[in-house]
Amino acid sequence: MSENSPIIEMRGVNKWYGNYHALRDINFTVNRGDKIVICGPSGSGKSTMIRTLNWLEAHQEGEIIVDGVHLHEKMKDIDKVRMEVGMVFQHFNLFPHLSVLQNLMAAPMWVRGIAKAEARETAMKYLERVRIPEQADKYPGQLSGGQQQRVAIARSLCMNPKVMLFDEPTSALDPEMVSEVLDTMVSLAQDGMTMVCVTHEMGFAKAVADRVIFMDAGEIIEENEPVQFFENPQNERTRNFLGQILQH
Amino acid sequence: MLYADTVTSGPLVHKSGTIIVLMVVVATLLFTLFNLTGTIFGELMRPVIGEPAESGLYGRFATGLVVAILFVLNIVLIGFLKFQFQVIIVWLQLLVLFLAFFYGFDLDFNFIRSKVWFMVSQGVFTTLYVSAISIALASVLAIVGAVAKLSSNGFAYAIASFYTSFFRGLPLLMQVYLIYLGLPQLGYVINAVPAGILALTLCYGAYMTEIFRAGIQSIPKGQWEASRSLGFKFGLTMRRIILPQSLPLIIPPTGNQFIAMLKDSSLVSVIGVWELMFLARTLGNKTFQHMEMLITAALIYWALSMCLELAQGRIERHFRTKSH
Ligand SMILES: Nc1ncnc2c1ncn2[C@@H]1O[C@H](COP(=O)(O)OP(=O)(O)OP(=O)(O)O)[C@@H](O)[C@H]1O
Ligand SMILES: [Mg+2]
Numbered sequence: 001m002s003e004n005s006p007i008i009e010m011r012g013v014n015k016w017y018g019n020y021h022a023l024r025d026i027n028f029t030v031n032r033g034d035k036i037v038i039c040g041p042s043g044s045g046k047s048t049m050i051r052t053l054n055w056l057e058a059h060q061e062g063e064i065i066v067d068g069v070h071l072h073e074k075m076k077d078i079d080k081v082r083m084e085v086g087m088v089f090q091h092f093n094l095f096p097h098l099s100v101l102q103n104l105m106a107a108p109m110w111v112r113g114i115a116k117a118e119a120r121e122t123a124m125k126y127l128e129r130v131r132i133p134e135q136a137d138k139y140p141g142q143l144s145g146g147q148q149q150r151v152a153i154a155r156s157l158c159m160n161p162k163v164m165l166f167d168e169p170t171s172a173l174d175p176e177m178v179s180e181v182l183d184t185m186v187s188l189a190q191d192g193m194t195m196v197c198v199t200h201e202m203g204f205a206k207a208v209a210d211r212v213i214f215m216d217a218g219e220i221i222e223e224n225e226p227v228q229f230f231e232n233p234q235n236e237r238t239r240n241f242l243g244q245i246l247q248h
Numbered sequence: 249m250l251y252a253d254t255v256t257s258g259p260l261v262h263k264s265g266t267i268i269v270l271m272v273v274v275a276t277l278l279f280t281l282f283n284l285t286g287t288i289f290g291e292l293m294r295p296v297i298g299e300p301a302e303s304g305l306y307g308r309f310a311t312g313l314v315v316a317i318l319f320v321l322n323i324v325l326i327g328f329l330k331f332q333f334q335v336i337i338v339w340l341q342l343l344v345l346f347l348a349f350f351y352g353f354d355l356d357f358n359f360i361r362s363k364v365w366f367m368v369s370q371g372v373f374t375t376l377y378v379s380a381i382s383i384a385l386a387s388v389l390a391i392v393g394a395v396a397k398l399s400s401n402g403f404a405y406a407i408a409s410f411y412t413s414f415f416r417g418l419p420l421l422m423q424v425y426l427i428y429l430g431l432p433q434l435g436y437v438i439n440a441v442p443a444g445i446l447a448l449t450l451c452y453g454a455y456m457t458e459i460f461r462a463g464i465q466s467i468p469k470g471q472w473e474a475s476r477s478l479g480f481k482f483g484l485t486m487r488r489i490i491l492p493q494s495l496p497l498i499i500p501p502t503g504n505q506f507i508a509m510l511k512d513s514s515l516v517s518v519i520g521v522w523e524l525m526f527l528a529r530t531l532g533n534k535t536f537q538h539m540e541m542l543i544t545a546a547l548i549y550w551a552l553s554m555c556l557e558l559a560q561g562r563i564e565r566h567f568r569t570k571s572h
Contacts, residue, residue, distance in 0.1 A: 054477055056473055056476065056477060079476075079479040079480070079481055080479075082476065082477055082478065082479045083478070083479035085477070086477075087473075087474075087477040089470060089473065089474065091470055093470035093471060093473060093474035094474070095471065095474070095475075095489055095493075096493065097492050097493050106478070106488070107478040107479060107480070110480065110484055110488060111478060111479040111480060111484070112479075155478070156478075159478060159479070
C-alpha cells in the first residue's frame with residue numbers, strides 16, 4: 001500500500017443516542033502517517049466520533065472504513081480491526097490487577113499469541129520508549145497519573161497498531177504531568193505513527209498536527225492546516241472557541 | 249476495621265460512670281434472677297454468710313454483689329490489655345461460660361467419647377465433601393448465571409432470572425424432597441448423596457449468581473473498553489480482566505455462603521445421607537441420649553465453621569494486599 005493511502009475513512013456518518021443526534025454527517029479521511037487533532041467544546045461529539053473509529057460506539061448511517069474494512073453491525077471480526085487500532089483513554093484504563101509489565105504483555109500474548117519471552121522483550125522496549133523501564137514490576141495504582149498514561153500508550157504500542165487514537169489523554173492529569181505525556185506523543189509522531197488525537201493542547205497541535213478539526217454540536221465545522229486554523233479561522237464558532245481556550 | 253481516628257477517649261470500661269452503672273446493673277440482675285447461694289460461689293462465701301442454704305435473702309444479696317464485683321473487676325483488668333490479648337481472653341471466658349452451660353445438662357461423657365470418633369470420621373467427612381462439591385459446582389453455575397443475567401439475550405436472561413427466582417424462593421428442604429422424590433417419578437432414580445449435592449448446588453448457585461452478578465457489575469466500564477479496544481474477545485475479557493478483579497468482592501460473601509452451606513447440608517440428612525446431623529439424630533436414638541449427640545454435632549459444626557472463617561480471612565487478606 002502506498003504511503004498516502006487512507007487508513008480511516010468516514011463517509012456521511014450519522015449517529016444517534018436515542019433521539020439525540022450526536023454525530024451529523026461526518027466526512028473525513030485519515031491517510032497513513034497523518035497526525036490529526038480534533039478539538040471543540042464539551043459535548044460536541046469528539047469522544048463519540050473517535051470511539052466510532054474502532055466501533056466502541058456503533059454508528060447508524062454512513063460508512064466507516066478502517067484499514068480497508070467496513071465497520072457494521074454484522075461484521076465477523078471486529079477484533080481484527082481493533083488489534084490494528086490503538087486507543088488511549090482519558091482515564092488510562094490500565095488493568096489494576098496486573099503489573100505494568102503484565103499490562104503490556106497481555107494483549108500480545110493472549111490476542112496475538114506471541115510467545116512470552118518475545119512479548120516481554122517488546123514490552124520492555126516500549127517501556128524504555130516511554131522512559132519508565134524501572135516501573136515494570138509495579139502495579140498501576142502505585143504510579144503517578146502521567147506514568148500511568150505513558151504505560152497506557154506503551155500498552156497500545158505493544159500491539160504494533162497501524163493507527164493510534166487518543167481521547168483527551170492529558171485532561172485528567174495535573175499540569176506538571178501533562179508535558180511528559182505530550183513529549184511521548186510528539187516523539188511518537190516524529191517516528192511516523194498515524195495519530196488521531198482529541199485534545200485541547202494547542203501547542204501539541206501546532207507542533208505536530210497535519211490538520212486540525214473543529215467540532216461543534218456533532219458536526220465538523222472547520223478543518224484546516226494548523227497555521228491557517230489558528231491564525232485565520234474561517235468560522236465564527238471556531239473563532240469564539242479559540243478565543244476562549246487561548247485566553248488561558 | 250472501621251476508620252480509626254487519631255483522637256481517642258480511652259477505654260470505655262475505665263470510666264467511673266461506666267463502672268458504676270455496670271456494677272449496679274449486674275448486681276441487680278444477679279440478685280433478682282439467680283439464687284447463686286446454691287452454686288460454687290455460695291460455697292466460697294460460707295465464711296461470710298454461714299450455711300449457704302440457710303442464708304436467705306442476705307446470703308443471696310451478698311453472693312450476687314461479690315460475683316458482680318468480680319465480674320466488673322475482670323472487665324476493668326481486661327481493659328488494660330492490648331487488642332489481641334483482649335480478644336483472646338474474652339473469647340476464652342465466653343467459651344468457658346458456654347461450656348459450663350452445657351455441663352449443667354448433666355451429659356454422659358462416656359457415651360459421647362464412644363461415638364465421637366465415628367461421628368467425625370463418617371459424618372464430618374460426608375458433610376465436608378458434600379459441601380465442597382456443591383460449592384464448587386454452585387460457583388460454576390453462578391458464573392454462567394451471572395453472565396446470562398447481564399446479557400442482552402432475552403432467552404438467557406429469562407432462564408437465568410427464572411432459575412434464581414425459583415431456587416431462592418423455595419425452602420431448601422422442599423428442594424431436597426422435590427429432587428429426591430420427584431426425579432424418580434420421571435423414571436430417573438437418584439441416590440441420596442447425588443440428590444443432596446444437586447439440591448445444594450442448585451439452591452446455592454442461585455444465591456451465588458447474584459453475588460457474581462454484583463461483582464461483575466462493579467468493575468468500571470473502562471476495563472471492558474480497554475480490553476475490547478486491544479482486541480480481546482468477550483470470554484478472554486471476562487476470564488482475564490473482569491473476574492480476577494471482582495474476586496476480592498466475590499470471595500467474602502462466597503465464604504459466607506460456604507459456611508452457611510456447611511450447616512444447610514444438614515438438611516440432606518432427611519433423605520438419609522450419613523452426614524453429621526443424620527448421625528447425631530440416629531446415634532442418640534437407641535439410648536435416648538439425644539442431647540449428647542446433638543451438642544457434640546453442634547460443636548463439630550462450629551469447629552468446622554471456625555476453620556472456614558480462618559481460611560476465608562487468609563484468602564481475603566491475600567487479595568487485599570495484591571490489589572492496592
Ligand atoms: N452513552 C450515551 N448515551 C446518551 N448520550 C450520550 C452518550 N454518550 C454521549 N452522549 C451525548 O452525546 C454528546 C457528545 O458526547 P461526547 O462525549 O462525544 O462529547 P465530547 O465532545 O467528547 O465532550 P467532552 O469534551 O466533555 O469529553 C453529549 O451531548 C452527550 O451528552
Ligand atoms: Mg470526551
